[in-house]
Amino acid sequence: MIRDDEVVLHKDSFMELEQEKEEDEREEEEEQGRLTTFPDEVLENVLKFVTGHKDRNAVSVVCKAWYKAEGWNREAVFIGNCYAVSPDILTRRFPRLKSMTLKGKPRFADFSLVPPNWGAFFHPWMPVIVESYPWLEALRLKRMTVSDESLFMISQLLPNFRALNLVNCDGFSTEGIAAITSHCRYLQELDLQECLVDDRGGEWLSYFPESCNTLVTLNFSCLESDVNFECLEKLVSRCRSLKKLNLNKGVTLEQLLRLLVKAPQLTDLGTGTYSQMQNWSQYVELRTALSNCKDLRHLSGFWMVEPIFIPLIYPLAQNLLSLNLSYATIRATEFAKLIQRCPKLETLWVLDSVEDRGLQTVGETCKNLVELRVFPTDHGGQGSVTEAGLVAVSQGCPNLSSVLYFCKQCTNQAIETVATNCPMLTRFRLCIITPRQRDYITGETMDEGFGAIVKNCKNLSRLAVSGWLSDRAFEYIGHYAKKLETLSVAFAGESDAAMQHVLSGCPRLRKLEIRDSPFGDSALLAGLHQYESMRFLWMSACRVSLAGCGWLAGAMPRLNVEVIREQGDAEGGEGGEKGGGELVMDCSEPVEKLYAYRTLAGCRSDAPSWVITL
C-alpha cells in the first residue's frame, strides 16, 4: 500500500527525472521500435500498483522498457541471499528504494550447523545505503549479523527511518537499540524477534523521547533485561496507534494490566511473564482490561504460564485469529478448555505438552485453522504427542495449509490420512524426532506417507521429510511435487538417485537443504541445470567430496561454492596451521559442509579462513 506522503515524495522527484528520461527514451524508441505506445510516466503510474516481489520481478522481465520503468519505480526490495548481489548492483538496478529486506545465513544456521562468524554481516551495506538511499524507511533483516555501528549509522544518517525488523539476528547490543530509539524521530516499528542480543540493560526504552508517539509495533520479547516500566507505560499511553506490543519476561501481570488499560486498541499482544499475581483483586481487573481490547486478534508470550491465569483470556478467545503458546507448557486439560472457546483461530503454535487430547479439541473447534505448529517440549525425543494428534487436527480442519509437527514416531497411514484430509497443504514439515525411524506399526519405510503428501497436495511448496526414507520417497517427490520450492532432508535416502530424482523432477526448486544423507558427487553434479535458478543448496555430512565441489564450481562460474570446514584449531589466522590458505584436504575426502548459492557478486571477501570458496 502506498501512503499519501510516499506518493507526494515520489511525484516530486519523479517529475524531474521524467524530463530526462523522456529524452532518453525517445532516442531509444527510434532505435528499438518499442511495443508500447504510451509514455513512461503512464507505465510507471500503472506499475506503482503492482506490489509484491514476485509480481514485480515478473513485470521487470517483460521488455527493456518495463525493466527500466519497474526498476525506477520499485520501492521495496527483497533479497533472499545477501551474498547474491552486491550493494553496487543493487543501487544501479533500483535507485529509489524505501525498504530493504535481506536474508543472510542459510537456514540451518538456526540449528547451530553454521559456525559463528561465517558471514552475513550487514555492515558493508551501510555506506551504500547512506549514500544512495538516505531516505530509506524500513529495514528487515533475517539471520544477519548486525553491529552496533550499523545501528548508530541508521539512527544518525537516515532521517526518514521508520521500521526496524530483525529476526534471528545477532551481533548487536542494547546500545545499538538505544541509538535507534533515541534518534529515529519517526520510528513506527521496532520488532526484534528471537535475536541474540548482548543485553546490557533495559535503558534503551527510556531513550524514547517524550515526543515519540508514532509507534505502531514494539516487540522486545527476546530481550532479557527489565525495562523501566514507568517509561514503558508512558510510551504506550502516548502512542495511540500502537497495534502490536510484545513484552519480555520482565513484565509482570500487574504491569500488563496497567499497559492494557492505556492501550485497548492493540491487535497483537505478547504478554510478559504469565504467572504470579500478588494482589488477587487485580485478577478481575486484568480480565476486564483484556476483554476491553476489542481488536485483539493475536496473542503470544505466555512465558512461565500458570494455568490459573489462562481463563483471563477467555473473553477474548472467541475472536482470536492467532495464538502462540509455543513457549508455554500448558497441559492438555487447560489447553482444551481454552481452545474450545476459539472457533475462529487460524494460526496455532503450541508445545507438545498439550498432547493428542489437546489437538483433538483443536480439530473439533478450530474449523478455520490454516497453520499449525507443534514444537517439542523435550528435545530428547520423549514427545507427548503422537501422529494421532496430527490426524485429529487434519480431520477437523480441511483448510490446513501449513504444518510443522514434531513427534517421536509416525505411521504411513497417519500421513496418508492427513494428505487426504488436507489437500490444500502448501507447507508440510514433519519431524520424526528419532532419525531414521520407520513406521512403527508396519515397520516399513516412511516413503508411502510422504508420497501421499506430494501426490494429494498439488500446491505443496515446502516440504521437510524425516524418518527412514529410501530413494522411493524422493522418486515420489520428483514425480509429483511439481510446485515444490523448498525441500529439507535429514538422515534420509539411500543413494544418489534420490537427490537426482528431486533435482530433475522439481522445476521450481529454490532451496534444497540436506544433512546427514548419503548423497555424493554424482548427485551433486546432477543438478547443474538447476542451481542457477535456485537460491541455494546446502549439504552437510553427506558424501560430497572436495573434487566434486571443485567440479561444480568450475562448471558454474556464477555459483559460489563454499566449503565450510570445522573451525577446529581455530587460531584461524591467515597463516594458520594450514599454511597460507592452501587446501590441505584430500580431494576425495568428504566435505563437511557445502553451501552453494547463485550470485552476481562473485566471491565474497568477508569469508573467514575456514570457509573456502571454490
Added chain:
Amino acid sequence: MGEDSRAAPATPVTMAFDSLSRSVSSSVVTERTGDSNAGEECAAGAGVFFNGAGAGAGAGAGASRANSCSNSSSQSSTKIHEHDYIGSSSISVDKPEDRCGGAAGMVEDPDLSLGLGLGPAPRSKEALDCAGETTRERSLFQEVKLKLPSAGSKRGYSETVEEVDLVKGMGSKMLPAMFPWSSSSAKNNNTTAATTTTTTNAATTKTWRPIHDPHRTTFTPFQRKDSSSSLSHFSCLNQGEETPSSSGPMVGWPPVQSFRKNTLVAPAQTVKQAAELATPDQGSNGGQAAASSNSLFVKVYMDGLPIGRKVDLDSNNSYVKLSSALKDMFSGFVSGQPMSKQKSSGDVRSLFDGYETEYVLTYEDKDGDLMLVGDVPWRMFAATVKRLRIMKGSDAIGLGVPREAEATS
C-alpha cells in the same frame, strides 16, 4: 521412561554400550525365562539409544532399565545361552554379575566410542574388555575400534561407510541390501571381518532392537530389518560434532531453533515441578516454582514466629544441606539455653540439637498432610513438599495425625 533418568544426562555412548551389552543377555532372558517385560524393556533400552536426539535421556533410561534386566538375568545365570538370530550357533555367557560390574565400570568412561565417530579412540582397553564377555563380542568392538579416526572428532562419511562395510562383510549373507552406502569402495579390513562373520553379527543384530515404544509389542517380527536399520543408523548417526557430555549426540537435531531451545529448557523443568507440586488452586505455590528457573523455594515457618522464610530446595538439594540452611536461618530464634552437645543425633528432623527446647522439622505435602521430614528419599520429598514447618518438640507428639496436630499447636 523415567523422568529421573532424564534429569541426569549420562554420556550417551557409554550408556548405549552398556545397555547394548546388557541386552545381549537380556534378550535371551526373554526367551528363556519368559520374562518378556524385562526383556523388552532392556531391548528397548538398547534401542532407545538410537533414538538419536534423545540419547542422553533415553540412554540413561535404557541403562537404568538394563540394570534391572541384568539383575534378573543374574538369577538364571548358568542356563543362558545366546544364539545368533538364525539360531545357528550359541555363545556362552559368563558371569552376568561381572557383566554388571564391568558394564557399570564402563558407564563412567566418557570417551568410549563404539565406532560411532564420537571422537578419540577409547581411552582404556579395559573398558572394552568389560563390555563383552565373549571373545566374539570383544573382537567386534575391537574391530570397530580400528576404524576410529585418529584425530579430530569429526568423521567423514567415508569412515562410516567403512564401518558399515565392515559389518556388512561380517554378516553379508544376513544383511544384503540393508546398507545402502556400502556400494562404493570399502577400505576396511576384511580379514578381521571374516573371522567374525556370523556370531558377532548375530550378537549385535539380535540385540539392536528398533526404536519403538516399549509398550508396543508389534515390532518383534521386524527385528531383523530394524536391527540393520539401527545399525546403519548408528553408523551414520554422528555426522555432527560430538561432545559426549552434551545432552544429545547430534548437532542441530531435532531441528528446533536454538533460541527456542534455550528459552524452553529451564521453564519446562520448573513448570513440571510446579505441576507436580500443586494443583492450580493456589497461584502462589505454582508461582514459587515457576518464578525462577532451577530453584524451588518453599516457605518455612517456625512456631512462635509470625514471619516466615523461604528456602531453596534446588540449591539445598539434600536433607543435610536443608537442615544446615534452616539452622542458619533460624538459629537466632531458638528459645532456651544451649545444653551439652551429647544429645545431638545428627537427625535431620531434630534441629537445633543440644538446645533446651527440641524442635522437629515437618512439612505439609501436596495432600495437605503434616509429615515428618526425612522419611522419603529426597527427590520424592522435593516433589511433594508444599511448605515446611519447624515445630516445637512438645507439639510434635502425635505426628501422623496431621490436622489435629496442627490444631493443637
